[in-house]
Amino acid sequence: MRRKPTGPAGAAGSVEERTRNASGAAHGSWLTLGKDGRLTLYAPADGGLLRWTETAVGGPDWGDAHFVAAPGLTDLTVVQGADAYVHLLGRRERAVADGARTVDVVHAIQYQTGLAVTDWRSLGNPHADRELGRELGPPLGAVAMDGIVHVFVRGALGGLMLRREAPNGKWRAWEDLQGSGIDALPAPIALSGGGLEVCAAAETGLLVWRQTAPGGDFTGPRGFSLRPAPGTVTALETGPDRATFFWTDADNGAAAAWRIGHWPTALGASWAQRPYAALRTRLDGHDWVVLAYRDRDGSAVFGMGATENEAGGFWWYALGESCEGAPALARDGRGRVVMALIGTDGVPRVARQEEGTGLSLTRWRRL
Numbered sequence: 001m002r003r004k005p006t007g008p009a010g011a012a013g014s015v016e017e018r019t020r021n022a023s024g025a026a027h028g029s030w031l032t033l034g035k036d037g038r039l040t041l042y043a044p045a046d047g048g049l050l051r052w053t054e055t056a057v058g059g060p061d062w063g064d065a066h067f068v069a070a071p072g073l074t075d076l077t078v079v080q081g082a083d084a085y086v087h088l089l090g091r092r093e094r095a096v097a098d099g100a101r102t103v104d105v106v107h108a109i110q111y112q113t114g115l116a117v118t119d120w121r122s123l124g125n126p127h128a129d130r131e132l133g134r135e136l137g138p139p140l141g142a143v144a145m146d147g148i149v150h151v152f153v154r155g156a157l158g159g160l161m162l163r164r165e166a167p168n169g170k171w172r173a174w175e176d177l178q179g180s181g182i183d184a185l186p187a188p189i190a191l192s193g194g195g196l197e198v199c200a201a202a203e204t205g206l207l208v209w210r211q212t213a214p215g216g217d218f219t220g221p222r223g224f225s226l227r228p229a230p231g232t233v234t235a236l237e238t239g240p241d242r243a244t245f246f247w248t249d250a251d252n253g254a255a256a257a258w259r260i261g262h263w264p265t266a267l268g269a270s271w272a273q274r275p276y277a278a279l280r281t282r283l284d285g286h287d288w289v290v291l292a293y294r295d296r297d298g299s300a301v302f303g304m305g306a307t308e309n310e311a312g313g314f315w316w317y318a319l320g321e322s323c324e325g326a327p328a329l330a331r332d333g334r335g336r337v338v339m340a341l342i343g344t345d346g347v348p349r350v351a352r353q354e355e356g357t358g359l360s361l362t363r364w365r366r367l
Contacts, residue, residue: 025325
């Protein structure tokens with residue numbers, strides 16, 4: 001049984017004693033909405049991570065940065081479940097007594113907005129061999145509708161590895177889901193029907209794994225003759241128990257949308273350098289997909305189009321703001337779209353949907 005910390009945010013030090021600047025952007029959905037309606041932004045920093053939280057539902061003000069220690073963290077991924085619990089996953093690299101370096105995956109949880117993060121727990125490494133273990137990719141995650149956490153990593157031999165919770169809260173052993181030559185950033189998604197899918201760019205094209213039933217085994221990988229650029233794939237549920245995958249096409253450099261059983265649809269735009277941030281929202285009574293990404297010049301780009309009607313057109317807007325890593329998208333406690341990015345100076349910036357029809361963003365607010 002998980003124990004929920006209830007005191008002030010723990011495992012932390014004074015930000016005044018450390019840098020308040022982020023070292024880049026996290027993987028996953030690093031802008032999250034809590035049960036109390038406030039947004040929280042997470043970013044990796046030297047020796048751990050930084051967290052900023054809105055002071056009131058809908059902002060616009062944010063509290064000071066709060067530091068959460070995690071020595072040796074090389075990658076941070078943020079995943080949120082339907083219960084609003086925020087799961088922090090990290091790839092940790094440390095020196096051991098003989099001077100060699102070891103790598104493991106670590107996990108912590110924040111149960112409530114602005115309160116304590118649990119202690120970090122090691123999930124180990126799927127490779128017993130220390131040298132192979134150092135080739136482990138960053139952890140990516142998804143939380144099934146029943147609250148079961150799934151952690152996916154690219155193994156040293158290029159296949160997909162999984163570690164997930166059991167129904168009793170303990171962690172099952174690492175599972176080898178096979179595959180070869182996959183990208184370091186597979187795109188898992190938890191669907192409303194209870195199952196999960198994972199999509200990954202690979203040397204041979206595109207690979208997809210699907211869960212046979214909620215809590216069941218994974219089938220696949222099933223290969224498709226498609227060419228997503230490595231490091232750009234993301235997933236979004238766009239219909240009941242149905243995922244759409246977005247990526248940059250490796251041949252023409254344009255954004256593309258694809259669902260199993262359909263041909264990819266070109267969306268235009270420039271070459272993305274990281275995975276797309278993806279969000280569904282309602283605008284003027286209609287269902288829209290919003291995407292954001294970092295282009296090859298390091299600038300943030302924002303786009304939108306009708307959900308599952310990609311052929312009807314996608315509209316893109318260069319925002320004139322440089323960023324590190326992929327941006328993040330979320331809806332605030334008032335239902336407005338919020339976009340966040342980490343500036344090249346390590347300072348987060350947030351822009352919010354303006355009042356009125358359509359979707360335009362306010363000026364950037366530095367945190």
